[in-house]
Amino acid sequence: MIYARRLDDIPLFADEADIARAVLGPGRVAEWRAMAVVLEREGLPRVDPMMGRRCWPAVREWFTKRPAPARATPLPPPPTKVGATKGQPPGDAPGLKWRSRKKGRAAYWVARHDIVKKGYRPETVRIHFNPQEPDHLQEIAARCRVLQQEMLTWAGEGRAAAETRPHDGSMASLIRLYQTDEASPYRDIKWNTRRTYDQIVRYIETSYGLVALHEIGIRDIRRWYDQAKAPKDPRSPETTRKAHGVVTMLRRLFGYGVMAEVPECERLARIMAEARFKQPARRRERLDASHVTAFIASAIESGRLSLALGTAIQFETTLRQRDVIGEWLIDDGTAANGVVHKGRRWSDGLTFENISGTVIRKRTSKTGKVVEHDLSDLPDTLAELDLIPVDRRTGPIVLNEETGLPYTKLNYIKWFRIIARKVGLPDEVWNMDARAGAVTEALDAGAQPNDVMNAAGHTQLSTTQGYDRTSLQKASRVAKLRVASRRKSNSSGQPDPA
Template sequence: MRYEFPGLKRRLNKDGRARLYWVARADLAKAGYKPKTVPLHYDWRDLEQHQLISSACMKFQAEMLEWASGRKDTAPPFDGTVKGLSRQYQRDEASPYGRLKWNTQRTYDHVLETIENAFGDRALSCIGLKDFRRWYDAARKPKTSGGRERIRKAHGVISMLRRLVSYGVAAELPECARLASILRETSFEQPAQRRVRLMLEHVEAFIPVAIKRGRLSLALGTAFQFETTLRQRDVIGEWEPLKDGDEPSGIVLRGRRWVNGLTWSDISKDFEIYKVTTKTGAIAAHDLKLCPLVMKVIGMIPADKRIGPLIIDEEAGRPYAEHAYSREWRVIADAAGVPRAVWNMDARAGGISEGDEAGADLDDIRAQAAHSQASTTIRYVRGTIGKSRRVAQLRSAHRAERKPNG
């Protein structure tokens, strides 16, 4: 028999096998239709599964066309399932999902896809504590036999379920209040906080290797991250998808515009910077003259090259593409002897921890890192002895004061 497969796309894995996806029409996806992509867990080589593939494609295509026919402003009927709740959360204009930043939406979409594929057809009315425990335990199992448990993934699934039912309570959807109360009274093991940090000796070993290999951009980016404690995104920037109707101005690559990174114009003639951070909108202010590693690398860059984005991929001639900076950073880090357990993202924790170890006031460190609360700063202090040493010195001085004369 001949079947129709509207929206079907096939993409090859590294092993040569085809993975199947249903993909929404580009114009409707741009107009706001979700989901944009749905993985289909069938084997194209098995002819008997073609009917199932066709049925799935027809179903998703029909939902999309129904939305396009005039129901854009009306959320589809809630069918009482986990998948129905997930779709409602993504499509409802009153849902907090629509106010999330694009990259947060992308992260949430990955987790929601996992949830829908694993137990999306379960009715909310039939779910209880045992189900949540079973799903958590299944998600935390190692990817391969003998591998590490994936606690971070399992905790992410539970966190997303909490968001879904919390939205459901606000939207007055059936069963959500009951499920929210179960999750509120239940605790699940959380992933351990990272304990490693990029240290001064790592940075001092990294920079000369990066320079020798023609990666001045990586040397400068790492120096900035460590000495100013700015997040990677605030130093190198990010590629934000163009919205429908946006003019493709600025630096644009494949429908994305480079934003939020440092530019040479951000550095004043006195080598000071004032940067609005992407996560909180707080202003981070730094005097680069007090950042010797940064000044050393800047001094290697000719004045006529100090135009546009601060960090430029030498090979591409533009800001680093997504994930390329961390990937290339790892190559240099390996050559410089930086332990594999230490990541580029640990530069921020390294700078904050060094400040704590040097005896800096916690509130001053908080201000430098542009944190709104000191409790956030404390989470970045990793394995330092600064506070312990200060307490021990104060105790010793106190004992000396209490000793009788002579």
């Protein structure tokens, strides 16, 4: 449906302001730009790469022939609410949440919890804006309305309708198939992995979603890698980890496309199979025994026995952070018991039920392998466990003293850093480095690599070796062995013939 009455002055190739005036009415350019992202998935003619504008006759014909509005009906004018003077978007901004960040407030759209439980993704979307632009608040509100409508339409149409939309040959369309197809491996990944995947595919879709698959070649992929690697500040180091994540996701998307028989994906998968990109450097930091000892003492002194105990268990047993403190998942209502709070269910963490006598038995969340550790071999950890009152020895072991509930990951990391700074631990040393420190200490002490692999719950020795941080002890041991071998060889050797 076209809303403007006078269209004679719109050129053959129209800019977004012209089209916004024709489709929505005057003064709604920001809203049109946000809407166009959704409408393009339904077939709205895209911006011509040569002209940098849309072909107006094609746009007009598309709106004329378009069936009954479904996913992205032009939005009504926003209500005339006040709030811009207080830093709030004027008008209706459903789902908008402001969060404090180091560089100021950040705007997020958050999906409705009941619809997320039905499988809708994404759960949250960061809304980027420039506070120096006079209409940035209107743009935030418009983007929220589009995202809200997209979510509500998904809920009304159902997942099946979303999956039957035709593939238009673009990167964005491939991403949508990957996220919605019941046969996609995306359906089988855990929620926290899915959250990471969603962040990467949003970057790809925002940056290259309009690119047709048949136009993509190795030069494009190499250029995308270089763009993702380039830091925002030229003085900062390259973001190789981000760039590698992008190309890894491209491999994943094209691989899915081959399975789903999406045109061009087999060719692109072959290209990616031969392409090589610089990988991010391995972390070299580790949390060693001296760090842990100082940290535990300070944590107990600060009234944070939970942090002392959690860090000690991580270091002494080599358990992953998630296997000690657990994680908060969306509660789907299928479990009959457990810890539930604000629609989230705690899962995978260490409980007192995992301890029998002095032995901890825990099925790890990543590999599913069961690991066992005898606390009688770890007297310091056992002593800290004894500080917990007997009547509290049920359920999760590591509880936030402020809430009485298991920590969220972010809160655990926040409090770890507060205590770590008190004892002078560098910010480069993270809580998760306890695992690397434990593996390195074990190998430095002469433990058999296979024994360390089993203790860490790894299924491959190469994984264990990845946690081993090169240390002076190893270099010293190698040097001593070489010198001893050389002396032995010289002492047993025959004198040179005269």
